[in-house]
Structure formats: structure tokens, C-alpha cells
């Protein structure tokens with residue numbers, strides 16, 4: 569009996585803290601999400617189909633947040649679990665799930681160069697105009713599904729009209745890293761309601777917290793189809809959505825990926 573009681577005391581904190589599903593489980597999900605290009609992982613290497621050379625998963629270098637953003641390996645890109653669902657969670661300092669991207673992996677998925685990325689685009693109808701989006705790995709199909717869901721909810725339409733844009737091969741402002749827009753997997757919705765951390769700098773060198781003006785019901789529609797929202801980042805960009813189905817799948821597999829449960 570005493571062992572039983574002791575083990576409950578010892579196990580309970582472990583269970584409540586066991587929020588991360590671990591790198592191997594995340595890699596399995598990553599591979600399942602991109603079955604056309606990814607094959608398997610073994611001994612810290614990610615293997616590709618179609619004769620592409622394997623990529624190192626974890627470079628083993630200790631990195632602060634800034635270094636993770638600048639030189640992300642695959643492990644870094646999966647290190648923060650994205651919280652999904654129709655609830656807002658104020659992000660902790662430097663909690664930017666999805667903002668850490670491996671440029672090398674993104675280029676392999678969507679195009680090594682501007683002209684390659686452009687060749688992978690298709691055009692879809694989007695609330696009175698057409699938008700360009702990558703047809704690779706289900707990005708365009710998912711955006712069509714988002715559009716069809718929004719169409720059923722007329723009160724959400726004003727937020728997705730007058731969009732900021734989709735495909736645009738460019739570096740992220742203030743950095744030398746390519747934006748997700750370069751790969752045709754991102755959409756900035758109606759800029760009228762947007763909040764972006766770079767626009768909110770204060771005199772002390774910091775920035776004001778985001779005041780989100782987009783309904784969480786709309787965010788949840790994007791997430792349900794594999795798009796993550798920049799409004800969940802400490803370095804927020806509330807008009808920005810990008811196709812990262814691996815992060816949505818990891819969120820679903822993890823008990824820290826439910827925004828409504830961790831409020």
C-alpha cells in the first residue's frame with residue numbers, strides 16, 4: 569500500500585509535465601505529413617525519396633532563440649509545440665512555434681529558387697479575386713477547404729477580403745531568411761485588422777503585446793486545414809497564416825497542442 573501511495577506521488581508530477589511527445593514521435597509525424605518526399609529517419613538523419621541527399625536532424629549546437637531562427641536545423645523547427653483551437657493563449661517570451669523554419673527543408677519542399685517556387689503555384693478563387701498558392705503537399709487544396717468553410721459563415725468574410733497577399737519571394741523584414749510567402753504557402757488576410765510586432769515597437773526597445781482583432785472561430789478554420797496562425801507567436805503577425813500541416817498534426821498528438829486546454 570505504501571508503495572502504491574508513493575508511486576502516485578512520484579508519478580503525478582511526471583504525468584502533468586509530460587507535454588512534449590519527443591523528437592522521434594515528431595519526426596514520424598513529419599515524415600507521414602510529407603509522404604511524397606520524405607522517406608524515414610535514422611541516427612540523426614532525415615532521408616528523402618527521389619535521390620535527394622539526407623539532412624542532419626539535430627546539429628547538436630546549443631542555440632538561443634535568435635540563433636535558432638537564423639540557423640534552424642530540423643530539430644529546432646519542431647522544438648516548440650503549436651497550440652491550436654478556438655482559444656487564445658498569451659505566448660511566453662520567444663514562444664514562436666512555426667516561425668523557426670529550416671530554409672533548406674522548405675526549399676526542398678516547395679522550390680529551391682524563385683522560379684521553381686513559382687512553377688509550383690496554382691491559382692484559386694478567393695472572395696472576389698484570385699490568389700496564388702503552392703500546389704505542393706496539399707497547400708492549395710487546404711486553402712480551398714479553408715475558403716469553402718469561411719463561405720458558410722458570412723460574418724467572417726470581411727476578415728478575408730482585401731488580403732495582404734500570398735506568394736512573394738522575399739526575405740523577412742530585418743533578416744536574411746526567406747519568408748514563408750516565398751514558397752507560396754502563406755496568406756496575409758485583411759490587413760485592416762492586423763497587428764505585427766515590428767509595427768508596435770516601444771521606446772525601451774521592446775514591443776507592445778498583440779491586440780488580436782480576428783475572430784478565433786476564423787483561426788480555428790485555418791488550423792483545421794493545416795494552416796498555423798502568426799497570432800500565436802510572441803513575435804506576432806496576426807494577419808499571417810502558413811501551411812505547416814506537420815505542426816498541426818504534432819499539436820493534435822500532444823497534450824500541450826490544445827490551446828483550449830492550456831489556457
Ligand SMILES: [Zn+2]
Pocket residue numbers: 749754755756805807808809
Ligand atoms: Zn505573412
